[in-house]
Amino acid sequence: MHNFEFVKPSSVADAVAALANGEAQPLSGGQTLIPSMKARLNAPEVLVSLTGIAEMQGVSRDGGALEIGAATPHATVAREAASHFPGLAGLAGQIGDPAVRARGTIGGSIANNDPSACYPAAALGTGATIVTDRREIAADDFFQGMFTTALDEGELITKVRFPIPGASAYAKFLQPASRFALTGVFVAKYASGVRVAVTGASEDGVFRWAEAEAALSSNFDAEAVAGLSVPANGMISDLHGTSEYRAHLVRVMTQRAVRAAS
Amino acid sequence: MPKVMMKVNGAEAAAEVEGRTLLSTYLRDLIGLTGTHVGCDTSQCGACVVLVDGQPVKSCTAFAADLEGAEVTTVEGMTNPDGSLSVIQQAFQDYHGLQCGFCTPGMVMSTAALLAENPKPSEEEIRHYLEGNICRCTGYQNIVRAVMAASGQDAGALAAE
Ligand SMILES: Cc1cc2nc3c(=O)[nH]c(=O)nc-3n(C[C@H](O)[C@H](O)[C@H](O)COP(=O)(O)OP(=O)(O)OC[C@H]3O[C@@H](n4cnc5c(N)ncnc54)[C@H](O)[C@@H]3O)c2cc1C
Numbered sequence: 001m002h003n004f005e006f007v008k009p010s011s012v013a014d015a016v017a018a019l020a021n022g023e024a025q026p027l028s029g030g031q032t033l034i035p036s037m038k039a040r041l042n043a044p045e046v047l048v049s050l051t052g053i054a055e056m057q058g059v060s061r062d063g064g065a066l067e068i069g070a071a072t073p074h075a076t077v078a079r080e081a082a083s084h085f086p087g088l089a090g091l092a093g094q095i096g097d098p099a100v101r102a103r104g105t106i107g108g109s110i111a112n113n114d115p116s117a118c119y120p121a122a123a124l125g126t127g128a129t130i131v132t133d134r135r136e137i138a139a140d141d142f143f144q145g146m147f148t149t150a151l152d153e154g155e156l157i158t159k160v161r162f163p164i165p166g167a168s169a170y171a172k173f174l175q176p177a178s179r180f181a182l183t184g185v186f187v188a189k190y191a192s193g194v195r196v197a198v199t200g201a202s203e204d205g206v207f208r209w210a211e212a213e214a215a216l217s218s219n220f221d222a223e224a225v226a227g228l229s230v231p232a233n234g235m236i237s238d239l240h241g242t243s244e245y246r247a248h249l250v251r252v253m254t255q256r257a258v259r260a261a262s
Numbered sequence: 263m264p265k266v267m268m269k270v271n272g273a274e275a276a277a278e279v280e281g282r283t284l285l286s287t288y289l290r291d292l293i294g295l296t297g298t299h300v301g302c303d304t305s306q307c308g309a310c311v312v313l314v315d316g317q318p319v320k321s322c323t324a325f326a327a328d329l330e331g332a333e334v335t336t337v338e339g340m341t342n343p344d345g346s347l348s349v350i351q352q353a354f355q356d357y358h359g360l361q362c363g364f365c366t367p368g369m370v371m372s373t374a375a376l377l378a379e380n381p382k383p384s385e386e387e388i389r390h391y392l393e394g395n396i397c398r399c400t401g402y403q404n405i406v407r408a409v410m411a412a413s414g415q416d417a418g419a420l421a422a423e
């Protein structure tokens with residue numbers, strides 16, 4: 001790994017100032033960034049640690065919304081969101097393994113937008129708001145394809161705000177070697193309708209399955225999507241599963257998520 | 263180079279680090295605690311797991327400079343004060359929860375984290391919790407037995423047998 005200068009600010013303002021230098025990058029839990037720096041896929045000159053910033057930590061309820069500080073580890077969300085938003089807590093508790101959950105954070109996961117990551121499905125599947133140091137971005141605008149987001153250079157996610165659904169669940173078909181989702185589906189039911197977001201399947205990263213949303217909004221039952229399918233074209237194909245297999249899993253995991261939420 | 267201080271196994275430790283110095287390097291090369299093993303160095307195998315402020319952490323996937331002031335427990339800190347094996351370590355020995363022993367420091371530390379959170383885990387909970395710890399020798403059966411025994415449960419009755 002190339003060496004770098006390590007800085008650890010204690011406020012968002014100081015972190016943003018440190019990031020203004022174009023060669024600097026934020027370090028949150030490091031569970032993605034450190035392996036990629038070891039592989040020399042990434043070689044920042046300055047790393048700005050977010051782990052000492054109290055205002056980026058924690059889970060708090062604000063009326064009908066749950067706000068999660070961007071530097072909050074997965075294990076904390078699994079524990080502290082459980083009574084407010086069990087679908088989200090369940091998702092956080094299925095990420096990786098206990099050591100990954102102890103360090104890895106929601107902000108890092110969402111900023112990274114890995115096509116097989118779990119949190120993007122919850123953010124898109126709830127219509128969450130990604131709050132940064134300078135603006136608020138709707139999840140529908142935030143995720144822009146594999147490893148691509150609406151974030152500008154030096155922009156920091158400070159928290160994520162989730163509207164709490166009446167019912168929700170995440171169904172993950174595990175890719176047991178990586179521990180990521182081979183295909184995962186987040187389903188959330190609101191008074192205004194149902195949202196369905198799929199991760200792990202598409203070459204364009206996380207996406208909403210509009211047909212399933214329409215069917216489930218009129219009848220929130222796993223059978224409502226039994227006759228639907230997504231085209232295999234554009235689905236990821238690798239040694240773990242063909243694009244046809246993933247397209248099939250999209251429906252199966254949607255049904256499992258609906259059953260778990262019901 | 264900045265000096266990073268931690269409390270390791272109850273004792274004050276200090277060493278000069280670079281930005282890129284990993285916690286695993288700090289423990290093994292800078293303060294000489296080689297009980298923590300580095301298997302994959304790519305965050306996959308769990309051999310390097312130690313406890314940081316009570317939480318299991320892959321020491322190959324954390325920078326020492328980020329852990330100033332942390333309380334770290336490694337496998338060297340698991341023995342009883344008189345130097346004898348702790349209940350978890352003794353159970354791994356008694357139930358042959360290791361063969362080559364390479365994965366064992368990580369297994370013992372992950373088990374310590376599990377039992378602190380869930381003192382009497384079921385077989386399924388044990389297998390689920392240890393998913394991030396890979397063992398190339400035992401086939402896991404005897405590791406699960408050892409954890410059952412360490413938590414005061416009947417190690418004889420495993421569903422998978
Ligand atoms: C063995 C293993 C299994 C895993 N399994 C899963 C899984 O099942 N599901 C899953 O979803 N993930 C999984 N992960 C990934 C894990 O969840 C990571 O924690 C997560 O993807 C990145 O979060 P982090 O806090 O570690 O971020 P880091 O690694 O610190 O950062 C990742 C990227 O985001 C940037 N960044 C970090 N924080 C911010 C911020 N606040 N604002 C802007 N940019 C930021 C960084 O600069 C970097 O580019 C796994 C990882 C490992 C090692």
Ligand code: FES
Binds near residue numbers: 301302303305311320
């Ligand atoms: S050496 Fe750290 S996870 Fe393998």
Ligand code: FES
Binds near residue numbers: 362366
């Ligand atoms: S005992 Fe050899 S790897 Fe586990």
